Amino acid sequence: DAGVIQSPRHEVTEMGQEVTLRCKPISGHDYLFWYRQTMMRGLELLIYFNNNVPIDDSGMPEDRFSAKMPNASFSTLKIQPSEPRDSAVYFCASSLGPTARGYTFGSGTRLTVV
Amino acid sequence: SQQGEEDPQALSIQEGENATMNCSYKTSINNLQWYRQNSGRGLVHLILIRSNEREKHSGRLRVTLDTSKKSSSLLITASRAADTASYFCATDRLEMDSSYKLIFGSGTRLLVRP
Numbered sequence: 519d520a521g522v523i524q525s526p527r528h529e530v531t532e533m534g535q536e537v538t539l540r541c542k543p544i545s546g547h548d549y550l551f552w553y554r555q556t557m558m559r560g561l562e563l564l565i566y567f568n569n570n571v572p573i574d575d576s577g578m579p580e581d582r583f584s585a586k587m588p589n590a591s592f593s594t595l596k597i598q599p600s601e602p603r604d605s606a607v608y609f610c611a612s613s614l615g616p617t618a619r620g621y622t623f624g625s626g627t628r629l630t631v632v
Numbered sequence: 633s634q635q636g637e638e639d640p641q642a643l644s645i646q647e648g649e650n651a652t653m654n655c656s657y658k659t660s661i662n663n664l665q666w667y668r669q670n671s672g673r674g675l676v677h678l679i680l681i682r683s684n685e686r687e688k689h690s691g692r693l694r695v696t697l698d699t700s701k702k703s704s705s706l707l708i709t710a711s712r713a714a715d716t717a718s719y720f721c722a723t724d725r726l727e728m729d730s731s732y733k734l735i736f737g738s739g740t741r742l743l744v745r746p
Contacts, residue, residue, distance in 0.1 A: 522674075551734070561675075561720070561736035574733065609674055620665050620677025621734060 524610050524624035531631055536598040539627045541610030542591055551621065552585055552595050553609040561609075567593065600631045637737050638721060644743040651708040653740040655721030656701075662724045664697055665734070666706050669718045678706075678719075711744045718742070 523542040531537050543550045551566040565575040570587045578585070582601070587593040597604055607628050611621040639654045655664070663682045667675040681688045681697045681704070688695045694707040708715055718739045727733055 553736075560738050563733060563735065566733075574727070611675075620667070620680050621675075622677065623667075623674035625674045 522610055522612050522622050522624035524608075524627050526627060527625065528628045529630070531600055531629070533601055533631055534599045535631075536596065537600045537604075537629060537631075539595040539608050539610075539629070541593045541595070541624060543593070543610070543612030544622055545591065547612035547614050547622070548590075549613045549615065549621075550587060550593050551611040551613075552593070553611065553623075554606045555609060555626070556606045564595070597629075600629075602631045605629055605631050638719070638740040640740060641738070642741045642743070644745065645711055647711060647713055647744055647746050649711055651711050651715070651742055651744070653706045653719050653721075653742070655704045655706070655737055657704075657721075657723045657737075658702065659723075659725055661699075662726055662732070664695075664704050665722045665724065666693075666695060666704075667720045667722060667736075669720065669739070671717075675720065708742075711742075713744050713746045716742060716744045 525540045548569050552564040553561050554564055555561045562577055564577045565585045566573055567587045583597055585595045607626045609623050609626045611623045613621045637656050645651050661683055663680055665680045666678045668678055669675045679690045679693055679695050681695050683699055692709045697704045718741050720736050720739045722734050722736045724734050
């Protein structure tokens with residue numbers, strides 16, 4: 519298994535532009551999570567899905583952020599419009615059940631908004 | 633919000649020594665997990681300990697859990713330079729709305745000197 523695949527690895531964009539981050543979870547995993555990591559705030563859970571359905575989006579910072587999971591093998595996190603304070607590393611993780619085992623993380627997308 | 637807080641924030645030891653990291657949390661949990669993150673990479677799951685377990689081993693790793701004190705410790709024995717990384721505890725708790733959340737602490741940066 520190739521693990522959780524995120525793209526792009528790095529993204530540099532100008533303030534105001536739309537940014538779309540992508541994630542392919544491990545096949546068979548029914549939970550998908552989006553986290554954001556910054557030096558100031560550490561790892562924050564943004565949203566998670568169970569069987570493609572958003573369960574908890576209370577961590578999504580603002581309406582500028584949206585996430586979708588159109589099928590079991592693909593999810594997107596979109597920021598529109600982007601702002602410099604959105605600069606962070608965004609991780610996607612998947613798991614088989616919420617508590618059965620640990621989560622498998624992707625390598626992350628480093629987003630820089632200038 | 634961060635649930636777990638690691639102590640110390642940074643730890644520097646000589647290769648061959650043992651490294652101990654502590655984690656404290658605030659609310660009741662379903663399980664507690666430890667992850668490692670190498671610089672610029674995603675998180676890697678190390679070990680999971682359930683709330684009804686007190687100790688668990690995996691290779692050179694030993695994890696303890698004291699639910700009465702809401703604390704856990706991670707011991708790495710006979711450390712190696714390759715163990716240099718940040719280590720995070722994460723608590724998996726059941727929310728009021730029956731959803732689950734894995735909340736990460738702030739991490740301990742471990743440096744193992746050759």
